[in-house]
Amino acid sequence: MCKFKKFLLKFCGIFIGLNALLFVVFFFDLDGKLLFKVVEPFLKNHYDNMERKDPLKNPYDIDKFPKYD
Amino acid sequence: MAKNIKKALRDFWYGKPHTAEEGGRRLGELYEDKTGLLKHREWRGVKDTFYYMYMIWGYNYLHMVMDIVKFSNNPLDFVKGIWRYRWIGQTYLTVMHWFDRGLTGMSGIATEASAWHYRAMVSASIKQMCTFFNADTRLHGGKKNNAYYHTIYSNETVWGGMFYPWKDAGYQYVSMEMIPYFVTCHINSHVVLNYIDAVQSIGLPGDPCPMCQAEAGIFVLDDVPDSSPFTITCNEACDASISTSILQDWFFDKPLFSLPMPMQFDDPLVKKYCMKEIEQCWKFIEEQTGTLFSWDSMVKYLDRQNRLQRDEWEKWDVAAKTDYYPINGVAQALFRIYSTQYGIQDSFWQDASEKVKKIMYKCVEKKINPFPQTRHRVIAWSCAALYYSNWCTWAYNCWGLNVIINMDSLMFDMEVRTDSYENMLEDVATYHMWAPMRRMAVGGMHHIFELWDYMQRFNCDMVAMYDQLQCKGMQGVHGLFEDEFRKRDIKAFWMPHALPDCRTVPRAEIRRLINDYMTTVMHEEPLDPSLLDFDDSMTW
Numbered sequence: 001m002c003k004f005k006k007f008l009l010k011f012c013g014i015f016i017g018l019n020a021l022l023f024v025v026f027f028f029d030l031d032g033k034l035l036f037k038v039v040e041p042f043l044k045n046h047y048d049n050m051e052r053k054d055p056l057k058n059p060y061d062i063d064k065f066p067k068y069d
Numbered sequence: 070m071a072k073n074i075k076k077a078l079r080d081f082w083y084g085k086p087h088t089a090e091e092g093g094r095r096l097g098e099l100y101e102d103k104t105g106l107l108k109h110r111e112w113r114g115v116k117d118t119f120y121y122m123y124m125i126w127g128y129n130y131l132h133m134v135m136d137i138v139k140f141s142n143n144p145l146d147f148v149k150g151i152w153r154y155r156w157i158g159q160t161y162l163t164v165m166h167w168f169d170r171g172l173t174g175m176s177g178i179a180t181e182a183s184a185w186h187y188r189a190m191v192s193a194s195i196k197q198m199c200t201f202f203n204a205d206t207r208l209h210g211g212k213k214n215n216a217y218y219h220t221i222y223s224n225e226t227v228w229g230g231m232f233y234p235w236k237d238a239g240y241q242y243v244s245m246e247m248i249p250y251f252v253t254c255h256i257n258s259h260v261v262l263n264y265i266d267a268v269q270s271i272g273l274p275g276d277p278c279p280m281c282q283a284e285a286g287i288f289v290l291d292d293v294p295d296s297s298p299f300t301i302t303c304n305e306a307c308d309a310s311i312s313t314s315i316l317q318d319w320f321f322d323k324p325l326f327s328l329p330m331p332m333q334f335d336d337p338l339v340k341k342y343c344m345k346e347i348e349q350c351w352k353f354i355e356e357q358t359g360t361l362f363s364w365d366s367m368v369k370y371l372d373r374q375n376r377l378q379r380d381e382w383e384k385w386d387v388a389a390k391t392d393y394y395p396i397n398g399v400a401q402a403l404f405r406i407y408s409t410q411y412g413i414q415d416s417f418w419q420d421a422s423e424k425v426k427k428i429m430y431k432c433v434e435k436k437i438n439p440f441p442q443t444r445h446r447v448i449a450w451s452c453a454a455l456y457y458s459n460w461c462t463w464a465y466n467c468w469g470l471n472v473i474i475n476m477d478s479l480m481f482d483m484e485v486r487t488d489s490y491e492n493m494l495e496d497v498a499t500y501h502m503w504a505p506m507r508r509m510a511v512g513g514m515h516h517i518f519e520l521w522d523y524m525q526r527f528n529c530d531m532v533a534m535y536d537q538l539q540c541k542g543m544q545g546v547h548g549l550f551e552d553e554f555r556k557r558d559i560k561a562f563w564m565p566h567a568l569p570d571c572r573t574v575p576r577a578e579i580r581r582l583i584n585d586y587m588t589t590v591m592h593e594e595p596l597d598p599s600l601l602d603f604d605d606s607m608t609w
Contacts, residue, residue: 026122029107032166036106036609040159047155047263052291055320056271 084114084176087442087466088596096174096466097599105608107169117176125172125184126165129191133164136192140199140415142216146209150202154292155263156249157198160256163609164191167256170459170608171399174466174597179439182428183400189421190407194252196415200243204296213298216241221354222300224314225251225284226504227328229412230374230485230497231301234351235358236414237366245293245300245317246284247411254455254569255403257609261456261569264290268316277309278539279570285313288320299324299357301350306330306506307542326353334502334512344498368487373413375484380422381405384429388473389527393432395439396425398461398472402453405478410505442596444469445560448527450476450520451535451543452506454566457576460583464533467580467600468587474527476520480508511542517550521557532561538574539567562586575606 085094204216232242264286388394464470486492567573
């Protein structure tokens with residue numbers, strides 16, 4: 001019983017602690033701030049410097065039509 | 070002192086009142102300067118704050134992961150997709166801020182119902198992303214897998230219902246631009262600017278519609294996944310998009326069928342021509358997939374779509390005749406344009422619709438007015454600013470302008486008959502011709518002026534008139550609207566914008582124009598003066 005009580009108290013403590021933490025993240029928009037100030041600039045830098053195929057080098061042969069009935 | 074404590078406790082428990090006279094909530098003070106980030110999220114009272122936290126914020130974060138597991142063949146592909154494509158990396162993670170922008174200031178039942186519309190849209194978007202990545206050769210070492218041969222690409226204004234006949238044979242339809250262009254503009258307006266600039270960087274002029282520019286720009290930046298062996302394009306609603314199709318043909322370099330949308334869609338001969346072209350398109354798909362058109366599959370999904378349409382008519386009825394409609398302007402508009410264009414690809418639209426109907430009838434039975442500060446019932450007409458679709462939320466919070474209905478929601482005001490092939494084809498042609506931006510925008514004077522009928526039907530007393538500055542079609546009828554507004558003595562304000570491009574008319578400028586109208590013409594005082602002027606120029 002004592003063990004069960006201890007477990008219950010521990011469980012409640014963790015549950016309340018996690019919810020309090022979640023509330024702080026939610027209420028102070030910490031998710032938004034992290035994404036705007038850290039994640040997005042990092043990703044932007046990655047996309048800006050990514051090697052890309054130059055589509056202008058594709059042959060401009062759009063006048064070659066397949067045969068459709 | 071006791072009075073102050075009592076008020077503080079009441080504000081804590083129920084949330085602050087809306088209006089300035091009642092010691093209002095001053096929502097404008099929640100924003101950080103320029104970024105539009107929240108210093109802290111709104112305190113809506115105990116019940117509504119925790120509802121928002123668990124049932125909207127937490128629930129949607131969780132379901133954004135569960136949707137990937139549901140729709141993806143391998144969730145790792147989704148991570149690879151985020152790393153490869155800007156349009157997903159910069160938008161997927163910022164989705165909850167999009168919820169915040171659209172649902173700010175809402176409380177109780179309005180938050181609950183509107184959020185279900187948002188949930189369905191997020192689910193539909195993740196489904197499309199997964200369809201891309203399940204088949205994308207770039208994420209699979211250049212390998213063309215089974216999903217690749219079962220994916221049908223099309224332009225975003227070709228209705229998803231066009232591909233219902235192949236759905237039960239395992240084919241997935243995905244639009245090339247609906248996520249990379251349309252959805253991203255709403256969620257993170259920074260992304261599309263890369264694509265607009267890219268197309269101008271290869272020497273194309275900057276004055277056509279920025280939508281067409283952006284859609285071509287995705288190809289210029291090589292940001293379209295390689296997930297299908299062929300594609301269906303179309304002229305969308307305007308001639309600028311014909312150029313987009315030509316560029317797509319060049320850059321995509323695969324078999325392509327161009328399915329035009331006729332301009333003069335009232336002409337029965339044009340309709341017959343359109344029906345023939347739709348049949349040719351279906352033949353093209355049969356040739357490319359090796360799978361025949363299935364009438365049973367077509368009927369099955371059309372019936373589901375018709376059911377969704379009948380649900381919408383029920384909702385419109387409540388919106389038109391009562392004050393108990395629980396969906397805000399932005400949730401109404403986006404849900405409707407998205408669901409009618411993407412079509413029935415899974416159960417998310419019906420699920421959301423059922424939930425919203427249940428909430429709506431609760432409002433009707435208990436006579437709950439979800440928008441009690443409504444001063445004007447507004448109809449929004451023409452094509453909206455994609456980067457500021459949540460202006461309706463701001464307008465209600467600041468001025469009590471409640472956008473009841475909008476043009477985008479009303480475009481596909483029809484069912485598709487399934488009693489015979491001929492009737493089905495005729496209705497599919499009508500649906501196709503009533504495309505976004507076509508039926509009541511660049512589709513002729515008779516249709517743009519359907520505004521007056523709808524205004525009456527929805528019991529609206531004010532018009533929010535979108536003014537897409539780079540749409541040559543709608544710019545041509547600007548004066549006609551001005552004349553009619555005067556002649557009919559209709560209260561109307563104009564909202565200039567450049568569709569996806571937030572640099573041309575910033576959000577603050579749109580708000581300033583509405584503020585000017587409400588003070589100088591309507592002689593009204595704002596409900597929340599803190600929202601009159603704030604700088605969100607860098608916001609998503």
